[in-house]
Amino acid sequence: MASIAPLVTVLSSTALRLVAYVFLRWIPGHHAPPLVLLFACLYAISFLAVRRSRRTRPAAGASRSPSSSNGRFIDTLAKETDNAIQKGLRRSVGSNDLTPVQDAKQWPAWALLWGLPHPTSIWWTIATVGINAILCLCVVDVVYRAPLMYPSQELSFARVGHVSDTSASLLIREPNNEQLPVFVSYRSLPDTGNKPIVDPWKTVGKSYWLSNETDYTFTVDIISLQPNSRYEYAVSNNRSGHFTTAPRQGCVAPGTDKITFLTSSCVKPRFPYNPLSHPLSMPGFRHLAQWLPNLKASFMLFLGDFIYVDVPRRLGSDPETYRREYRQVYSSPDWPLVSKDVPWIHVLDDHEIANDWDGNTTAPYPAAADPWRLYHTSVNPPAVTPDASYFQFTHGPASFFLMDTRRYRSPSQPLSANSTEKSMLGSKQLSHLLSFLSRHEPEGVKWKFVISSIPFTRNWRFGSTDTWANYLHERQIILEAMWSVSPGTGIVILSGDRHEFAATAFPPPEDSKWPVSATVHEFSTSPLSMFYLPFRTYEEREGEGEPCLKYIPDGNSKFGAVEVMGGKGEQGVMRFRLFVDGYEVWDHVLTTGPVVVGGGRERDAVWG
Numbered sequence: 001m002a003s004i005a006p007l008v009t010v011l012s013s014t015a016l017r018l019v020a021y022v023f024l025r026w027i028p029g030h031h032a033p034p035l036v037l038l039f040a041c042l043y044a045i046s047f048l049a050v051r052r053s054r055r056t057r058p059a060a061g062a063s064r065s066p067s068s069s070n071g072r073f074i075d076t077l078a079k080e081t082d083n084a085i086q087k088g089l090r091r092s093v094g095s096n097d098l099t100p101v102q103d104a105k106q107w108p109a110w111a112l113l114w115g116l117p118h119p120t121s122i123w124w125t126i127a128t129v130g131i132n133a134i135l136c137l138c139v140v141d142v143v144y145r146a147p148l149m150y151p152s153q154e155l156s157f158a159r160v161g162h163v164s165d166t167s168a169s170l171l172i173r174e175p176n177n178e179q180l181p182v183f184v185s186y187r188s189l190p191d192t193g194n195k196p197i198v199d200p201w202k203t204v205g206k207s208y209w210l211s212n213e214t215d216y217t218f219t220v221d222i223i224s225l226q227p228n229s230r231y232e233y234a235v236s237n238n239r240s241g242h243f244t245t246a247p248r249q250g251c252v253a254p255g256t257d258k259i260t261f262l263t264s265s266c267v268k269p270r271f272p273y274n275p276l277s278h279p280l281s282m283p284g285f286r287h288l289a290q291w292l293p294n295l296k297a298s299f300m301l302f303l304g305d306f307i308y309v310d311v312p313r314r315l316g317s318d319p320e321t322y323r324r325e326y327r328q329v330y331s332s333p334d335w336p337l338v339s340k341d342v343p344w345i346h347v348l349d350d351h352e353i354a355n356d357w358d359g360n361t362t363a364p365y366p367a368a369a370d371p372w373r374l375y376h377t378s379v380n381p382p383a384v385t386p387d388a389s390y391f392q393f394t395h396g397p398a399s400f401f402l403m404d405t406r407r408y409r410s411p412s413q414p415l416s417a418n419s420t421e422k423s424m425l426g427s428k429q430l431s432h433l434l435s436f437l438s439r440h441e442p443e444g445v446k447w448k449f450v451i452s453s454i455p456f457t458r459n460w461r462f463g464s465t466d467t468w469a470n471y472l473h474e475r476q477i478i479l480e481a482m483w484s485v486s487p488g489t490g491i492v493i494l495s496g497d498r499h500e501f502a503a504t505a506f507p508p509p510e511d512s513k514w515p516v517s518a519t520v521h522e523f524s525t526s527p528l529s530m531f532y533l534p535f536r537t538y539e540e541r542e543g544e545g546e547p548c549l550k551y552i553p554d555g556n557s558k559f560g561a562v563e564v565m566g567g568k569g570e571q572g573v574m575r576f577r578l579f580v581d582g583y584e585v586w587d588h589v590l591t592t593g594p595v596v597v598g599g600g601r602e603r604d605a606v607w608g
Helices: 005-026 032-055 079-093 099-107 109-114 122-149 283-295 318-330 335-339 365-375 428-439 472-483
Strands: 158-162 168-173 180-188 202-207 217-222 230-235 237-243 256-264 300-302 343-348 391-395 399-402 447-449 490-495 501-506 520-524 549-554 559-566 573-580 581-591
Touching: 005 032, 005 109, 005 122, 099 343, 109 122, 122 365, 158 230, 158 237, 158 335, 158 343, 168 180, 168 230, 202 217, 217 490, 256 283, 283 335, 283 559, 283 573, 318 365, 399 428, 428 472, 428 501, 472 520, 490 559, 501 573, 549 573, 549 581
Parallel strands: 256 300, 300 343, 399 447, 447 490, 490 520
Antiparallel strands: 158 168, 168 217, 180 202, 180 230, 230 237, 256 559, 391 399, 501 520, 501 549, 559 573, 573 581
């Protein structure tokens, strides 16, 4: 009976290379590293067994046992594997007279392809082992290099959070005690670059002591600012930047006809893997940065998964582990490209806690919430209520409600998706959302944006237990409230999480009391810098009433630019622009329904 060592060598080498490639370039799943380790061990053991069998094979002309008669290509290769390889080689050279050793000399690529030791050349043997060894080192590099070698304890930076028409919030981190006290100054800038700066610097905040309790961070709120005005800020630790205050509610800046903001989610350093890249590099940030001068965005709405604490491997569940993940993103050499002049606003999703999180505030939520509060909510828009983790604000002609779909949700199992006892938001947050939808906005505010870290549509069939598709009763309550919004106001849902893009419509049921003009639209965009799924997970199904406007799954970097038009006309206009891997690939324009006395389908006659 032929030895199975060569067959194990071929199979383990092939599996190692396949899993490593998928992990490094496709999906950095947490199952891959232990599988690579397992296949590497099997490969090493079987490879040595094959080499050992060659050294002990019979001399030329000696009698051979049946178990060695099939081993001419590599001594003891299993009969089926040997025959297949030999048949392929002979077919390639058109001869049946070549000996196995001659075949191997002419086709050393077979040794490289299958991970087998070359029968005559030590260099080809080293090369084939080297391929597998390098792949193993790359996997180790991805898992451990950044956490161990780039904990980013020395990170010193400043960024802008929420900016209203009269205020701006700044986050500063400075771990170097020699820089203390840290103080912040600001000044207004002229409307055009041709005018000299005449406004003197004003000091607005100081910190005489920073400690590990806050991970050496503190926040500063600059108040009593003027709308539509450009400002410069400077921190005593040599950090500086700019921001522009929002226009007054219902208005756009003079000389413009719109506001623009960005939306995306999901970032993970150095993916797809490039061994020559900085361990904290973000390719998606570079794609975004090249469009910022053209888009002139007022802010970025980042819809969760700013960190991936459990991808590719969770290395801890303590606050420091979570803090390190945040520091590493802010330490990325590409972060300044997308943050120096663009405020970032955040919502929470699962990978800031744990995959598909539905455990409310149980562990590890308290550890995860620590840096989430320090680095993000501290400079987010005002919370709806004290200690809440959902927010709302108005920026020019648009108002926003940022939901928290993790902290308050019911467990995804075992209750059914239609259970009346199941909630994504919790009773208080749901009540505040419904109030937001029903309230009358100031004149000129014609769009309400509801921000969800996870998709609102049920058209995503993979992993749907983690989305609104598993909380249909509460979703229906929200949809009916959206359809009932005052005429002339449009409702748009922005979401992320799926690592794909899809635009979906939610028209009211036929023959219902709501007009077609009340249709709600969702734009779900991700990732900004992460993997995309190699298989299709979005499917529109007949009878569910959620038509697909556009589905674009491919691309490691996706972000949307939302343009909300100003003006005094009755109907509001907005445009969504999609960018994939640095290119604009799709856009879509929406208008609000007409302001017409009457209800139901009477308004459709005017809207068309």
